[in-house]
Amino acid sequence: MTDLASLTIAEARDGLRSGAIGAVELTDACLAAAEGAAALNAVTARTPDLARAQAAAAAARLKAGDAPDLCGIPLGIKDLFCVDGVPAQAASRILEGFRPPYESTVTARLWDAGATCIGKLNMDEFAMGSSNETSVYGPAISPWRAAGDAALTPGGSSGGSAAAVAADLCLGATGTDTGGSIRQPAAFTGIVGVKPTYGRVSRWGIVAFASSLDQAGPMTKSVRDAAIMLKAMAGHDPKDSTSAPHAVPDFEAALTGDLRGRKIGIPREYRVDGMPAEIEALWQRGAEMLKAAGAEIVDISLPHTRYALPAYYVIAPAEASSNLARYDGVRYGRRAKIGPNEGITALYERTRAEGFGPEVRRRIMIGTYVLSAGYYDAYYLRAQKVRTLIKRDFEQAFDAGVDAILTPATPSAAFGIGAMANADPVEMYLNDVFTVTVNLAGLPGAAVPAGLSAQGLPLGLQVIGRPWGEAEMLDVAFAIEQASGFAAKPAKWW
Amino acid sequence: MSIDKDTARRVAHLARIEVAEADLDHLAGELSAILGFMEELRAVDIDGVEPMTSVTPMRLPWREDVVTDGGDAARVLANAPAARDGFFTVPKVVE
Numbered sequence: 173m174t175d176l177a178s179l180t181i182a183e184a185r186d187g188l189r190s191g192a193i194g195a196v197e198l199t200d201a202c203l204a205a206a207e208g209a210a211a212l213n214a215v216t217a218r219t220p221d222l223a224r225a226q227a228a229a230a231a232a233r234l235k236a237g238d239a240p241d242l243c244g245i246p247l248g249i250k251d252l253f254c255v256d257g258v259p260a261q262a263a264s265r266i267l268e269g270f271r272p273p274y275e276s277t278v279t280a281r282l283w284d285a286g287a288t289c290i291g292k293l294n295m296d297e298f299a300m301g302s303s304n305e306t307s308v309y310g311p312a313i314s315p316w317r318a319a320g321d322a323a324l325t326p327g328g329s330s331g332g333s334a335a336a337v338a339a340d341l342c343l344g345a346t347g348t349d350t351g352g353s354i355r356q357p358a359a360f361t362g363i364v365g366v367k368p369t370y371g372r373v374s375r376w377g378i379v380a381f382a383s384s385l386d387q388a389g390p391m392t393k394s395v396r397d398a399a400i401m402l403k404a405m406a407g408h409d410p411k412d413s414t415s416a417p418h419a420v421p422d423f424e425a426a427l428t429g430d431l432r433g434r435k436i437g438i439p440r441e442y443r444v445d446g447m448p449a450e451i452e453a454l455w456q457r458g459a460e461m462l463k464a465a466g467a468e469i470v471d472i473s474l475p476h477t478r479y480a481l482p483a484y485y486v487i488a489p490a491e492a493s494s495n496l497a498r499y500d501g502v503r504y505g506r507r508a509k510i511g512p513n514e515g516i517t518a519l520y521e522r523t524r525a526e527g528f529g530p531e532v533r534r535r536i537m538i539g540t541y542v543l544s545a546g547y548y549d550a551y552y553l554r555a556q557k558v559r560t561l562i563k564r565d566f567e568q569a570f571d572a573g574v575d576a577i578l579t580p581a582t583p584s585a586a587f588g589i590g591a592m593a594n595a596d597p598v599e600m601y602l603n604d605v606f607t608v609t610v611n612l613a614g615l616p617g618a619a620v621p622a623g624l625s626a627q628g629l630p631l632g633l634q635v636i637g638r639p640w641g642e643a644e645m646l647d648v649a650f651a652i653e654q655a656s657g658f659a660a661k662p663a664k665w666w
Numbered sequence: 667m668s669i670d671k672d673t674a675r676r677v678a679h680l681a682r683i684e685v686a687e688a689d690l691d692h693l694a695g696e697l698s699a700i701l702g703f704m705e706e707l708r709a710v711d712i713d714g715v716e717p718m719t720s721v722t723p724m725r726l727p728w729r730e731d732v733v734t735d736g737g738d739a740a741r742v743l744a745n746a747p748a749a750r751d752g753f754f755t756v757p758k759v760v761e
Contacts, residue, residue, distance in 0.1 A: 273741040370721040384721050413726050482704045493681060500682070502754050507747035516759050517682070525684035533683055537693070538700055540681040541669070551704060556717035558710050563718065597696065598703045614721035639722065 176201035178340040178661075181245050181397040188234055188244045195234060195244030199227035199288045202246035206290050206341040211666040214312045214326075214335040216251050217259045218291040226288040233286055241400045241424075243286030248293045248336045248345040253388070254377040255279050255289060262379040263307040264297045266499045266527025268506040276377025277409045278346060278388050285404045290342050294332025297529045298496065299353055299381045302603035303592060304331030306531045311589050314361055315339035315662040318627040323589040327357030327582075327603075333391045334361040338662060344392040344401050348378060350385045351484055352607030355619035358391055359581035359632025362621040362660060364398045364649065365391045367607075369639050370614035371416035373402075374409030382491035383414075385484075385611040395620060395650045399423035402642065418640060426643035427650045432466030436648065437574040441477035442606060444583065451580045451631065454623050458578055458633045461622075461655035462648065472574060474565040477609060479558050484608040485601055486542050486555035492532075493539030499527060534597065563613040570638050576648045579606050581632035585625040606634055616642045620649040621658040630660065668698040 176198050179187070187193040203220050223246065230244035254260050254272035261267040275283075283289070294312040296304050303325040304312045312335045314326040326335040330347030334357035337345050347354035349367035358365025366389040373388045380386060390401035403423050409415040438459055443452070459469050501507035501523030508522035528536065542551035569577065583605055592600050610617040616637040623631050633652055637645025669677070674694035678685040685693055743749040748756075 270745055273738070273744065371724070410727075410729070414721070414724075416722065416724065417727075476710070479707060479710055482706045485700065486704055486707070497682075501747060502756055503742075504745035505747070510757065515757050518684075519757055520682040521679075521684035524682055528683070533681075534696060534700070536681050536683065537674075537677050538697060541673075541677045541697065541701075542704075544677070544680060551701075551707075553717055554707050554710075554712060555704075556719070557712040557715040558707055559718040560715050561710065561712070596699060598700060601703075 175340070177205040179343060180393045181242070181343045181400050182394065184245055184343055185241055185400070189239055195231040196224070196227045198244060199223050199246045199290070202290045202342050206336070209339055209341055209666050212313050212315060212335050212339055213310055214294055214332040214339070214341060215248070215291045216261070216263070216294050216309050216332065219258055219289050222258070223288045223290050226283065230286045230288060240285040240404070242282060242404050244288065245286070245344070246288045246290050246342050247282060248290055248333060248342040249279060250330055250333050250346050250348060251292045251295050252299055252348050252379045253279050253346055255292070258292060260292065260379070261308065262298050263295045263309055264527065264529070264532065265308045266505050266523070270504050274377060277374035277411060278378065278405050281404055281407070293336055293345060296329035296331065297532050298379065298492070299329040299348055299350055300492070300531050300535055301328040302352070302356060302600050303587070303589070304328040305589065306529050308529065313589065314586055315666065316361060316586065316629055317662070317665065318629055324586045324629070325360065325589050327360035327586060329353040330357050330391060334358055334363060337361070337363050337391050337393060339666070344390055344397055346388055346405070347391045348386055348388045349611065350381050350488060351611055352604040354389050354391060355607050355617055355634060356582050356603055358619040359621070360586040360630065362630030362658065363391060363393055364395050364621070365389065365619045366398045366402055366642070366646070367610060367617045368402060368406060368642055369616045371414050372406050372616070372640070372642065374412040374415045376409055376411040380495040382488040383495060384491060385488060395646055395653045396424060396427060398618070399427060399646050421643050423643050423646055426647050428647055429651045429654050430466060431462055431648065431651050434467045434575045434648070435573050436462050436467045436469050437472035437569050437577040438469060439472050439474045439477065439577060439579060441474050442579045444605060448584060450625055451583065454631050454633065455578070455580050458622055458652055461652055462578065464655060465651040470574065472569045472577070474569065474609070476558065476561045476565050480562055480609040480612055481601060481605060483555040483558040483562065484604070484612060486551050487559065489535040489539030490543050490552050491539070493536045493543065496532070496536055499524065501527070531597070559612050562609055566613045566615060575638065576645055577636040579634045579636065581606060581619040581634040585627065585629035585631055610636055615639060616645050618645055618649045620652050622652055622656045623658065624660055669694045669701065
C-alpha cells in the first residue's frame with residue numbers, strides 16, 4: 173500500500189487490526205499530506221505532536237487487542253471545536269490567540285475511541301458562509317478543478333473539512349451544520365456529509381452559532397465511514413441539556429442497500445425556478461437508483477418549503493446575535509485599543525468592530541434588529557411560527573408512511589473563489605435552499621456524491637431521514653453510493 | 667420595511683459594534699435588502715399556529731444544584747487579554 177492517506181476509515185480499520193498497516197505510519201502519512209497541501213489552505217493549525225502521541229497510544233491498544241473502530245484513524249477537526257490547548261478561533265479575528273483549556277465532548281469521544289488529530293480545519297467565520305471566504309485565514313481551496321485553472325470553493329462553512337477529506341489529508345473530519353454547512357461542502361467536493369438529528373450529538377465545547385439549529389456530524393469518503401464516525405461522535409451528554417438520552421444504534425450494521433418495502437418521497441416544491449438541467453437529471457437518476465434497490469417512489473408535498481430560507485435568516489441571526497454577545501474583549505480573544513478618555517462601551521464596540529468580519533457583523537445586526545422592541549413579533553415570532561409549519565410539513569409526510577426523502581443537495585456544482593464577491597448577501601444565502609429545511613425541522617440529512625457535472629465537478633444528492641432515523645437514512649445513501657459507483661477523485665495539483 | 671440611517675445607528679449601538687458615521691448609509695441599505703428578503707414571511711397564514719420553542723419534543727432535564735466543576739481561575743484567566751490578581755481587568759466602568 174503506497175498511499176495510506178487515501179484509505180477509507182473502514183479499509184484502514186481492517187488493515188490496522190490485521191497488522192497490515194501501522195497506526196504510526198498511517199498518521200505520519202496524513203501529517204505529511206497535510207504539510208504538503210499548503211495551497212489548499214485547509215489546515216489552520218497542524219498538531220503533529222498530539223497526533224504522534226495519540227498514534228503511539230493507538231498502536232499499543234491495537235497490539236493489546238483493545239481497538240475500537242476509530243483506533244489509529246487520523247481525523248481533522250473543524251476550527252469550531254475546542255481541543256484542549258490547541259488554538260480555536262472559529263476562523264475569526266476576535267478569537268485571536270484563544271487556546272481552550274477544555275475539550276469538546278465530540279473530540280473527547282473521538283480521542284477516547286483512539287482517533288488521532290492531524291490539526292484544525294478552515295471554515296467560514298463563526299460558520300457563517302457558504303464558500304469559506306469569510307474566514308480570517310483566507311478561503312480554503314477545493315482540490316477539484318474545472319476546465320481552466322480557476323480556484324474553486326470547497327463550499328462552506330465546513331470548507332476546510334471538505335477540502336481535507338477530498339484531498340486525502342485525513343481519513344475523515346468533523347463538521348458542523350446550521351443551515352447546510354456539512355452537506356453543501358460535502359456535495360461540492362464529492363464526499364459524504366451527515367447532519368444528525370438535533371440532539372443526537374453533543375454541542376458542548378463547540379463554538380455556538382445558532383443553538384437551536386447547530387449539529388455536528390462526520391464528513392468522510394464513504395457512507396460506511398460516516399456510519400462508523402457518527403457512532404463514535406453521538407450519544408447523550410449531561411453537559412448539553414438538549415442532548416437526547418437515546419441509545420446510539422450501530423449505524424454501520426444497518427447498511428444493506430436493500431430498500432424493499434421502503435417508501436421514498438420526492439418533494440415537488442424542491443423543483444425550484446432556474447434549477448440547472450443537470451441537477452434535475454441527477455435527481456431523477458437518484459430516484460431511479462432507489463427504485464432499482466427496491467424502494468417505492470412517491471411524490472410528496474412540503475408546502476411551506478419556500479418560506480424556509482427567509483425564516484432561517486431571521487432565526488439564525490437572532491440566535492447568533494445572542495450567542496456572539498460573549499465576544500467583548502474582556503475574557504478571551506482580541507481586545508481593541510481605546511483612548512484614555514474612552515470607557516467600557518468604546519472597548520466593547522471597537523473590539524467587536526475590529527474583531528468580526530463584515531458577514532458576521534451584518535448577521536449580528538440583523539439578529540439584533542429582529543429581536544428588538546417593536547419588531548420582535550413581526551419578524552422573530554412570525555418566523556418561529558413558520559418554523560412550526562415547516563416541521564409539520566415533514567411530520568405529515570412521515571405520518572403518511574414516507575421513510576425518507578430524496579432531494580438535490582445543492583442548486584449547482586461548486587463555484588469559483590471570488591465569483592460571488594459582488595453578489596448581494598441574499599444570493600449567497602440561496603446556496604442553502606435545499607438544506608435549511610432540515611435544520612429548521614431538527615431532522616437528519618445526508619449528502620452523498622452521485623455524479624459529475626458537465627464540467628467534471630461533483631454533484632450530490634440529499635437524503636432526509638425521520639427523527640432519530642439516521643440508520644435508515646444512511647442505508648438509503650448507501651444504496652445511492654452503490655448504484656452510482658461514484659469513484660472520481662481530484663487530480664493532484666497542490 | 668426599510669431601515670433608515672438613524673435605525674442603522676441604533677441597531678449598531680444595540681449590537682455594540684462601532685460603525686463610522688460615513689458607513690451608516692451603506693449599512694442601512696444592506697440591512698434593508700436582507701429584511702426585504704424576509705418580507706415573504708408575511709404571506710404565510712400563521713393564525714392559531716404556536717411558535718416553535720423546542721426542536722425535539724423533550725423536557726429540559728434537571729439535576730442536583732451542586733458544584734460540578736470550577737476552582738480553575740488560573741486556567742480561565744490564561745486567555746484574558748488583561749488580568750490582575752485573579753481578576754479580569756477592564757477600563758473604569760463607574761465614573
